Each structure stands twice: as structure tokens, then as C-alpha cells.
Amino acid sequence: xxxxxxxxxxxxxxxxxxxxxxxxxxxxxxxxxxxxxxxxxxxxxxxxxxxxxxxxxxxxxxxxxxxxxxxxxxxxxxxxxxxxxxxxxxxxxxxxxxxxxxxxxxxxxxxxxxxxxxxxxxxxxxxxxxxxxxxxxxxxxxxxxxxxxxxxxxxxxxxxxxxxxxxxxxxxxxxxxxxxxxxxxxxxxxxxxxxxxxxxxxxxxxxxxxxxxxxxxxxxxxxxxxxxxxxxxxxxxxxxxxxxxxxxxxxxxxxxxxxxxxxxxxxxxxxxxxxxxxxxxxxxxxxxxxxxxxxxxxxxxxxxxxxxxxxxx
Numbered sequence: 001x002x003x004x005x006x007x008x009x010x011x012x013x014x015x016x017x018x019x020x021x022x023x024x025x026x027x028x029x030x031x032x033x034x035x036x037x038x039x040x041x042x043x044x045x046x047x048x049x050x051x052x053x054x055x056x057x058x059x060x061x062x063x064x065x066x067x068x069x070x071x072x073x074x075x076x077x078x079x080x081x082x083x084x085x086x087x088x089x090x091x092x093x094x095x096x097x098x099x100x101x102x103x104x105x106x107x108x109x110x111x112x113x114x115x116x117x118x119x120x121x122x123x124x125x126x127x128x129x130x131x132x133x134x135x136x137x138x139x140x141x142x143x144x145x146x147x148x149x150x151x152x153x154x155x156x157x158x159x160x161x162x163x164x165x166x167x168x169x170x171x172x173x174x175x176x177x178x179x180x181x182x183x184x185x186x187x188x189x190x191x192x193x194x195x196x197x198x199x200x201x202x203x204x205x206x207x208x209x210x211x212x213x214x215x216x217x218x219x220x221x222x223x224x225x226x227x228x229x230x231x232x233x234x235x236x237x238x239x240x241x242x243x244x245x246x247x248x249x250x251x252x253x254x255x256x257x258x259x260x261x262x263x264x265x266x267x268x269x270x271x272x273x274x275x276x277x278x279x280x281x282x283x284x285x286x287x288x289x290x291x292x293x294x295x296x297x298x299x300x301x302x303x304x305x306x307x308x309x310x311x312x313x
Contacts, residue, residue, distance in 0.1 A: 004112045004119045005298060006105075008129040008166040009192070013200060016170055018307040020137050022297035023290070025309060031063040031292055033312055036300060038065035040096035045071045046122075047102040052264060052288055053122050053130065057099055060296035066096060088114035096303050118302035125159060125227075126186070131263045132163035133294035136171060138287040139219060142259055147201070149173040152217040152254070154210050154244050155271055156237075157185030160223045160263050165204055169193030172201030178213035179206075180240050210244055217254040221261040222246045222271045238270065247273045251281060259283045 004010055026033060042061045061068040078087055088111045091098055100108055101122040112119040121129055140146055153161050157179045165185060168175035177185060184206060194204050207213060214220050225241040226234040260282045268274055301307055
């Protein structure tokens with residue numbers, strides 16, 4: 001059983017499956033499992049702004065009967081020179097787990113090296129594993145199984161794409177990633193996922209032609225063209241990504257049953273049009289809601305070491 005969630009590889013195929021099964025059970029209860037970890041405490045460090053991650057984690061923590069403790073960066077001694085290692089050691093004495101949303105992946109990994117409690121990566125510049133768990137839960141709810149699915153990711157080869165790539169490698173579906181030249185996902189992450197696909201099925205396809213990626217796809221996924229910290233590049237990226245907008249014409253190339261996914265927030269009119277975002281194929285609101293249940297299942301699994309949730313009944 002994984003002690004931390006640093007990337008989706010921390011869970012692996014079995015861990016992801018257990019998370020999905022437990023999240024589905026929690027969802028049937030409306031997230032109410034308040035006796036499960038009563039008296040626990042979870043710290044939340046958010047170096048980046050957040051809507052869904054912050055609220056879904058607080059809801060998940062409360063749903064397990066624990067106290068969420070928001071730790072603002074400007075209020076922590078980290079901002080005044082205390083080391084990450086010392087912070088990890090101290091917080092481990094107070095908390096049941098620590099959730100962090102930050103910039104560098106190395107920061108999360110250093111916390112994990114020195115903490116004696118689970119560390120959860122709630123987003124870095126390189127990975128967004130909690131989002132990917134909600135994504136695969138949404139796909140499984142829609143199609144019943146991940147086997148044989150084709151998912152097209154359109155846009156920037158960013159942290160969201162990296163976690164989806166890892167998800168495809170472990171869960172055996174095909175992920176076709178279409179980006180402008182120079183914006184491809186990290187080659188090492190792709191190679192590792194392709195190796196997992198050779199064992200688990202599925203495939204990772206890379207290309208620049210959006211029409212090739214989406215043809216016959218069961219789901220089309222996109223994200224903003226300029227992520228947090230890339231605001232100065234927004235105008236340049238808008239020109240580069242101009243042909244990567246998910247619109248009705250692009251959706252028409254997908255399978256008849258295809259759905260649309262987006263991790264949110266969306267820049268309507270850039271990476272997606274209103275008619276797709278608000279249309280009958282959109283599952284973005286279900287996807288956002290599923291962040292709550294997968295994160296609640298994740299915290300339970302990491303804190304207790306119980307992957308199957310037997311004590312939840």
C-alpha cells in the first residue's frame with residue numbers, strides 16, 4: 001500500500017482500482033462516512049489558487065470526520081526560512097495527513113522523504129494525480145469499464161496530461177495526445193507509461209493533428225492553454241494553440257457515444273466552445289464532483305492502509 005500520493009504511479013494499477021471501487025461506494029452515501037476517521041486532522045498547504053481542489057478536499061476531510069486545517073503560505077515559517085524537512089517533521093506530530101498544492105514536484109517529494117504521515121500531491125507543475133483519479137472514475141461511470149476506451153487529450157502536454165498518461169498506462173486504455181510542436185508531454189513519463197501499456201493493454205499515442213487524435217474517440221479531454229505561472233505566455237500560446245479548440249466540428253469526429261471532459265477552470269472560447277462545454281456530451285460537472293469522492297477514498301486508504309474499505313461497511 002502506498003504511503004504517499006506523489007504521482008499516479010504511487011498507487012499503480014491495483015491502488016487505482018481500489019480507489020475507484022471505494023470512491024463509488026462513498027458516492028452512494030453522498031460522501032457521508034463521518035465515523036471513519038473521527039478526530040483526525042489534515043493540513044492543507046496551497047501555494048497556488050484553487051477552487052475545486054480546495055473545496056473537494058475540505059469536503060472529503062469533513063466527510064471522514066476529520067478537521068481540515070488550512071495553512072496559508074504567508075503564515076507558515078517556510079516563508080521565513082524554515083526548511084521543508086523541518087516543516088515535515090513538525091507537521092507530522094500534529095496531523096494525520098498533509099495535502100499540498102505547489103509549483104515544484106521536488107518540494108512535494110522532499111516533504112514525503114521527511115514526513116511520517118501521508119503526503120498528497122494536490123497539483124504541481126509536473127503532475128495532477130488527484131484530477132486523474134476523478135477522470136478515470138468519470139470514464140468508468142460513463143462506459144462501465146476502461147477496457148478498450150480511446151481518449152483524446154487536446155492541447156498542452158502539461159501536468160494534467162502527464163497524470164492521464166500514467167492513468168492510461170496502468171488502466172489499459174488508449175490515450176491519444178495531440179499538442180502543437182514543442183508542447184509535447186515529458187518523454188520519460190510517456191516512455192514509462194508505454195512500458196506499462198505493454199503489460200496492461202492500451203497505448204499512448206503522440207501527434208500534432210487533432211483530427212487524427214479524436215477520430216473514433218470515446219472521450220475528448222482538454223485543459224487551459226496557459227496554466228498557472230504561464231500567464232505571461234498567454235498571448236503567444238493563444239496563437240500557437242489556435243487550431244486546438246474543441247468545438248462541435250471536432251466532437252463530430254469522435255465516436256457517437258463520445259463525452260467531453262475538462263479539469264476546469266475553462267477559458268470558454270479558447271480551448272472549448274460554449275456549445276460543447278454546456279452541451280449534452282459534456283460530463284465536466286460530474287467529473288468535478290468526482291474529485292470529492294476519489295479524494296475521500298484516497299485519504300482513507302493512505303491514512304488507514306485499508307485499500308478495500310472493509311471497516312466502512
